[in-house]
Amino acid sequence: MTYSLLESKIRTVPEEYLAVIDAFIDGLLIRNSIAEKTPAPKQKRTLGLLKGKASVKFADDFEISPEEMLGL
16 A cells, blocks of 8 residues: 555545554554564574584583573
8 A cells, every 4th residue: 555545545534534444554553663672582593503514612611501502
């Protein structure tokens, strides 16, 4: 739908419905602004995907719990 088509439809809406339409549009805008600020959920990590293709070495003083490594 184009803006001009929407405008022509709004011109034919009875005055008492305009407040309802205005509140609905405000709600959509608020919901959209909240959705943009909400961080994306953490994605699951697959371990072992590069088995045989890559290697890693950790320093002797490296410490991390299994929960931290898995992002739990």
